[in-house]
Amino acid sequence: MRAYGNLHPAVTALHLLLIAASAMFCSDMLLLGTLLGGIFTYVLLEYRDACRHVHMFAWGMLLLIALLNPLWNQHGATPLVVINRHVVTLEALQYGIMAGLRTAAVLYACALFSQVMTKEHILYLMRHSTPKLALVCSMALRYLPLMRRRYAEIRQAQLAIGKISDETLIDRITGGLRVFSILLTWSLEHGIVTANSMEARGYGIGKRSVAQTYPFTCDDGMMLGGTLLCGGWLMGCLLTGVCDVTYYPLYAAAERNVWYYGAWAAAGLLSFLPILFDGKERYRWHCLRSNI
């Protein structure tokens, strides 16, 4: 059940952007951990296989940054060890862990974005905001499979008449260039046909309209409301400095007051919204089925 993935693209985009943005503005390890935890759990639940390569990358980056920062960064007042006249400080390590968590959270948000926001979703959003760019993207995306197939065809034809071969590396490079050059001529010449076809159907006479729509449902409204509420609250707290943490020279955590816990709750809710939403949908289907 991927109810979250079927939401209105604008809602999903806003939700994931807010998560990524708040992670970027946040310097508190607990909040970052919460954000990362929510989104990581959702990716594990729904997109484990599709995001296989992301796990490695995100956790690797986390480790790398956490370890590299104390090695490079000499700020901080509490020395842990001295390597080669280089002081490794506790504060630098703490900052590294925070930066690693932030990176991992943003990476997972982006990975989820790539999975949930398909090509159609992105093009839909672009069509409504920047129609001309959307058309350019749509055309470029159409050219991709076309050119791949055409490249294979040309290569085959050139191999068959013995003009190129793939025996040595040099052969392959010169052959590739030859094929590329033919592909280029073909693309440019036939691009003119496409331009004619566009103009014949009235392209460029005035403002274009957009046919594609996604219905904005009650679910979208709920999700949007939740996102705006939690995201707004969290961003507000972050920007006003309620959750600011000082790392250098001495680590000073944010004051644990109502505001801080409020921001924490908002972060938790925001990042666990997809799981809650899918759970709600599962429950609904469960009820429907048991009624039959």
Added chain:
Amino acid sequence: MRILPSPLRCILRIGIPLLACPLTLLFAVSQWQADRYAVSILLMTGLALLLFLAGIEQRSIGTRRMILASIFIALAIIGRCLPIVKPVTALIILAGMYLGAQSGFLVGAMTALLSNFLYGQGPWTPFQMFAWGILGLLAGICANPLRQSRLLLYGYGLLSGILFSMMMDVWTVLWQFGTLSPDAYRAALLTALPWTLVYALSNFGFLLLLAKPIGNKLARIEKKYGL
């Protein structure tokens, strides 16, 4: 905007984003803690991108130019699949040089955006879009000298490889350490040196190989069908 003479309009279209971004940066730095450099840089690039793209959106680039731009985007995306040496920047430079500054930026930015759907989106996407876009834009602005002198073009290819690496390293350092300390930046540049060399040399190589055929083919299209 109609009333303005075209060079002025051009300056505004390119100048405003370039001005707006440093201003955002200044604002961000004065307002926030030092470790929010990364966010402010990201904001800045995002804003610059939006302004540039809005400029392109407003202006009519013509059907043919648009098709040629999308062909270049598709070619560059396919070129990114090649191992190690990639013709992406070379193609973006050529697009900027022959199709104009705006289209150059468009090709650069959209190549980064669309190809990252294959290679993974991340917080680096806006930065990559901006870096490639700027390289295409610069090539478009210097189109005349670049077209006249092959040597200059190859030089620009080498330079843009280095520039690209330097721009992306700013990003790496900021993201990892929160601040742009000269030490860290130098270290990042050093670690990335092999890649910088590969970028610069592959740009050089691909420009050497592609500049002439692409130029000839576009010249024919321009002559026969008009742009």
Added chain:
Amino acid sequence: MALLAVEHLTFAYPQQEHTVLRDCSFVLEPGSFAVLCGATGCGKSTLLRLLKPELSPKGDCSGNILFQEESPFAWESGVSARRIGFVMQQPEQQIVTDTVDAELAFGMENLGLPPAQIRATIAETASYFGIAAWGNRETATLSGGQKQLLNLAAVMCMQPDLLILDEPTAQLDPIAAADFLATLERLNRDFGITILLAEHQLEQVLPLADQMLVMEQGTIAYQGKPQVVLSQLPNDAPMWQAMPTAARLAHCFGNSKCCPLTVREGRAMLAAYGTPTHLPQKPSAPKAAEPILAWKAAYLRYESQDADVLCHLDLQVYAEEWYCLIGGNGAGKSSVLLTAAGLYPCYAGTLTVCGERITTRKRKRMQAQTVTLLPQDVQTLFLCNTVAEELADADAGADLLGFDWTPYLTMHPYDLSGGEQQLLALTKVLAVQPTILLLDEPTKGLDAPAKARLAAVLHRLQQDGMTLLTVTHDMEFAANHADRCGLLYRGALAAEGTPAQMFSTQGFYTTAAARIAAGRIPHAVTVSAIAAAYGKDGMP
């Protein structure tokens, strides 16, 4: 009131003295289905483009074009885009966007129609054309015929009054072409939409048309009902080669009174002539000779998980013969050529080339010397900016095929006509001096004179000792020129023999002439064979 009236239209491209159109005049009544035909380069495309303001070429133009007594050039922007639909030759290149729905919406979005209206129109149009199930499919996954149907539907979404089509079926196989034309006929019959269609292969089109325009050297030489035009057409007009088989048959018989266009009418005409006097002899079985290419129980698949493309293929091609492989789409015809050219190895069975069994290691070098392939799309071979450079790139003498390239030397290969491109590609392909020449759909998109010229060139190569293996959908070409034919079905040979044997025994997948002669004249599969049976001359 005429829907379209063209009066004394004269046109020349800028900086060219030669006028492309000279004093063209014709009238299209609402609801007519007009076919425009003429030799390549007679100005058909220019004329059609001039009728559509968005596409009209720049140049000196005089005369009038009146669309319901208004000039389309005076319309507000957008009106002509909507009222005049235009479908071009290349199925793939006309598609703009990446999905079917977006493509259907494209035209209406350009006109700025409200979204609800666009969606409603897409829904009903897609349902009418039977493409509703394609929905969100990517346009790149459609076949050529499907793409052309999508182009037609996308144009029809704008509900034009006049539909102009410039050789829409030239790049399609006969089955897809028939489907496309049937859709056109349905549109014409159901909605009374006016259609103006340029075509050079008239076999399937002419029976549908109620008006025929014949262009000769930039002017409309004949116009009227097809039967009337055919009776007016002089005996030696080159256009006869493009006419439907039945019409050509009537022409051979010197019968100008009845003008049969379809196989049914052709059979009726033959029935009126009674029994043939000179029955053709039973064709002798082809002489078995030394096989130069031989597949024995060959199997091919492209990926290990895929299904077999060639499945126990047993095929022998004899030295110095012309062998034609026919068969439907996906029968594995092209795959046979790919194995012969050494691009893919058979994973089981054997392939013998010139008496040598091909092993995987020996494959490349040996086959490149002796076997060469003319690809289906010859533009995959053009690398350079001029014909002269192409010839130099091929290390080929310009006179290899006895074709004089001198006037074309400075031209770009893409500016040549289809037939000339084919010959240029053939010159490049033959530069390695092969003994076996493989041809993949060599007649695709060619008009009748170009086909005849290609056939003459190929016959000469055959006389010089070359073996030809052709894959084609064009059964008439196979029947007229091949020494032996084979029918491929699901990766194996289903039938084989001389054209006369093959096409006279096959009831469905055969030439129009064989269908006309079926049951009356045994073993006659070409127009000239039928004419000979009645003691008439072959082709005029």
